[in-house]
C-alpha cells in the first residue's frame with residue numbers, strides 16, 4: 001500500500017510526524033528517504049513548526065533542511081540555558097543567559113512563536129544588527145514580473161469595488177505640502193478630511209460618518225490643523241513632515257529639533273526623511289543612529305520614515321534602508337516624499353514589503369507601510385490595497401499598518417462611488433465634499 005501512495009500524500013503524513021520519528025522513517029526505504037530529504041518537505045516543516053516561510057540569504061548554510069536543523073539544535077540548547085521569562089506589553093519574551101548570535105536569533109524566533117495576539121502598539125526597534133542587511137540580493141526581473149502581475153489583475157467590480165474604495169478613504173493621509181499653504185487651505189483640507197464623501201453618497205453606502213486616516217502638513221501648519229480639527233471635534237491623526245523634509249540635507253541637530261517642535265505643536269505622527277547620502281555611501285550605522293534620534297524626539301508620536309526610494313539607486317539599498325529604519329524604531333516605512341521624480345511604485349513596494357516581513361520574522365514587531373507620491377486614481381488605490389492584502393494579509397489594510405500619502409486621490413474615489421450610487425458619472429466640475 002505504501003509503495004503506491006503518492007508522494008504528496010506521504011509528504012503530508014510525514015509533516016505531522018514528531019521530529020524525533022523522522023530519523024526512523026529516513027531508513028525505511030529509498031522512497032521515504034528521498035521524500036524526507038526533499039527541500040520541499042523541510043520548507044513545509046519550517047513553516048509549520050517555526051512559522052518561517054522565507055529563507056534569508058544571510059543564513060548559513062542556506063537550505064531549508066539545514067535551517068531546520070540549526071533552529072532545532074538551538075532550541076534544545078536553549079531549554080537548558082533559558083533562565084527566566086517576563087511579560088512586556090502583553091507579549092511574553094524569553095531571556096537567555098548568553099548573548100551569542102545564535103541565541104539572539106533563537107530568541108527572536110521564539111518570540112515570534114509566542115506572540116499571543118496582543119501585539120505591542122509600537123515597534124520598539126532593536127540594536128543595530130548589520131547581519132540583517134549583509135548579503136542581500138534582490139532578483140530584479142522577478143520583482144518587476146511579480147509587480148506587473150499585480151497591476152494586470154482583473155479589477156474589482158460593483159459592490160466589492162465600492163467597499164474597497166470606502167476602505168481606501170479611511171487609509172489616506174490627506175496631504176498638503178506646498179510653499180503657499182495658508183490657514184485657509186489647511187482649514188479646507190481638514191474639513192475635507194472630516195467629510196471626505198458627500199452626505200448623500202455616504203448615506204446610500206450605509207455610513208453615518210467616515211474620515212480619512214490623517215492630515216499631513218509641514219511643521220509650520222501643525223497648529224492650524226490642531227485648531228481646525230479641534231473646532232470640528234474631529235479626532236484624526238495629525239501628521240507633520242520633519243527632519244529636513246524633503247531632502248534631509250540639514251544638520252542633524254536642526255532635523256531633530258524640527259521633530260520636537262512639530263510634536264510640541266500637536267503632531268501625533270511624524271514623517272521624517274532619511275539622509276540619502278548615508279545610504280549611497282553605505283554608512284548604515286550612522287543612518288540607524290539618526291533615525292533612532294528622531295524616534296526619541298517623537299516621544300509618543302508615531303514615526304514614519306521616508307526612505308525616498310527614487311534616490312537610493314538600487315533595490316538592495318531600498319531593502320537595507322527599510323531594514324535599518326525599522327531597527328531604529330520606525331512605526332511605518334514610507335516610500336517617498338512626493339517630491340522625487342520617481343515616487344511610489346510597485347517594484348519598490350515589494351522590496352519594502354519583503355523587508356517588513358523579514359523584520360517581523362526577526363522581532364515579532366509589525367511595521368506599517370505608506371506609499372506616497374503620485375497615487376491619484378481610485379484604481380491606483382485598489383491596486384495598493386490588493387498588494388497589501390495579498391503580500392502581508394488583512395492586518396496591513398488597517399489604518400494602524402497602512403496609509404496612502406496623497407494630495408489628490410479623494411476626488412477620483414468620490415467620483416467612482418458617485419457612479420456606483422447613481423449609475424452616472426459626475427461632471428468634471430464635481431466639487432469636493434465640504
Ligand SMILES: O=C[C@H](O)COP(=O)(O)O
Pocket residue numbers: 175177216336337338339372373374375405406407408409
Ligand atoms: O506624502 C504625500 C505626498 O507628498 C503626496 O504626494 P502627491 O501630491 O503626489 O499625492
